[in-house]
Amino acid sequence: MERRTIGAAALEVGAVGLGCMPMSCAYSASRQRGEESVRAVHRALDEGSSLLDTADMYGPFTNELLVGRVLRQRRADAFVSTKVGLLVGDQHIVANGRPGYVKRACDASLRRLQTDVIDLYHLHRADPEVPVEETWGALAELVQAGKVRALGLSAMGARAGRRSAGGLYDATVRQLERVQQVFPVSVVQAELSVWSREALETLLPWCAARGIGFLAAMPLGNGFLTGTLTPGEGFEREDLRARHPRFTAEMMAANQPIVAGLRRVAARIGPDVSPAEVALAWVLAQGRHVVPVPGAKHERWVAQNARAARLRLSPTDLAEVAGLPRAQGSWD
Numbered sequence: 001m002e003r004r005t006i007g008a009a010a011l012e013v014g015a016v017g018l019g020c021m022p023m024s025c026a027y028s029a030s031r032q033r034g035e036e037s038v039r040a041v042h043r044a045l046d047e048g049s050s051l052l053d054t055a056d057m058y059g060p061f062t063n064e065l066l067v068g069r070v071l072r073q074r075r076a077d078a079f080v081s082t083k084v085g086l087l088v089g090d091q092h093i094v095a096n097g098r099p100g101y102v103k104r105a106c107d108a109s110l111r112r113l114q115t116d117v118i119d120l121y122h123l124h125r126a127d128p129e130v131p132v133e134e135t136w137g138a139l140a141e142l143v144q145a146g147k148v149r150a151l152g153l154s155a156m157g158a159r160a161g162r163r164s165a166g167g168l169y170d171a172t173v174r175q176l177e178r179v180q181q182v183f184p185v186s187v188v189q190a191e192l193s194v195w196s197r198e199a200l201e202t203l204l205p206w207c208a209a210r211g212i213g214f215l216a217a218m219p220l221g222n223g224f225l226t227g228t229l230t231p232g233e234g235f236e237r238e239d240l241r242a243r244h245p246r247f248t249a250e251m252m253a254a255n256q257p258i259v260a261g262l263r264r265v266a267a268r269i270g271p272d273v274s275p276a277e278v279a280l281a282w283v284l285a286q287g288r289h290v291v292p293v294p295g296a297k298h299e300r301w302v303a304q305n306a307r308a309a310r311l312r313l314s315p316t317d318l319a320e321v322a323g324l325p326r327a328q329g330s331w332d
Helices: 034-047 062-077 099-113 132-144 170-180 203-209 221-226 249-254 256-269 275-284 299-310 315-322
Strands: 003-006 011-014 051-053 079-084 086-089 092-095 118-123 148-154 187-191 213-217 290-293
Touching: 003 213, 003 290, 011 079, 034 062, 034 299, 051 290, 062 079, 062 099, 079 099, 099 118, 099 132, 118 132, 118 187, 132 148, 132 170, 148 170, 148 213, 170 187, 170 203, 187 203, 203 213, 221 256, 221 275, 249 256, 256 275, 256 315, 275 290, 275 299, 275 315
Parallel strands: 051 079, 079 118, 118 148, 148 187, 187 213, 213 290
Antiparallel strands: 003 011, 086 092
16 A cells, blocks of 8 residues: 655555544444454555554543554554543543643553554543643653654544634644644644545645644545445434434435535446545545545455555546535534
């Protein structure tokens, strides 16, 4: 697989990563099977998708344990990205950016991941009760201690499609400018896909201008852009899409022209090309500092996603994808 070098720390990873969250939480609990997920992680590494993205809150904790089973055997093949800063309670999630907590959480993640160093440690969310500079300073100390190689910041709080008076990521950029004064940001992670393009307005250019890598979260639109979901089939109660404004039966039907457009481009390229590959190739085309991190829990989808790294969209293809309609949600 093509390799991409991202961030001031010159982090080298496969052009397409693997989001491990669906293996343990947020999607279709009845379809989560540990052994199958372990095989999927192995397949990702076999394909060159070296970046494995997880977080301590996924599960909570079980996702890091699962990834750790693979790292125990194949640490040299993997680039480990995990996150800190969110605590999962009973029916709620709270931020914790206190320096002491951040350091304890890092040690716990290292144990679960069965490694002595985390390649990329993200601040999952800033704690409104703690100045972000204090939290970032604690993260910087982890780098200096040799427990972490580079730092990232996740900016995934705002749902694409909901408009505000300012840009969607203006607050994130201000936060980034503050923490940059403490220790370099190597990577920013935020949503970017064919149906969620808001990061293109300010956040992605801001990163490009400063040599900061960009991990594109949800590059397949929570599975919608694969073309494998049927409007009205419903989701399990714990599936995050059951409460997502773009996944009501009405909105899924209204957004089918986006998938149809991806299918047209895929068919023009070749009979074996999928809409998902086109969607990922579009994300890859947004800059050499961009690495999509599609979530998957089955070997089949991991292999399909990896193939997108070899797909090169023509100017005509890119223009057609860029011209697809904006996604609709139930708030629109």
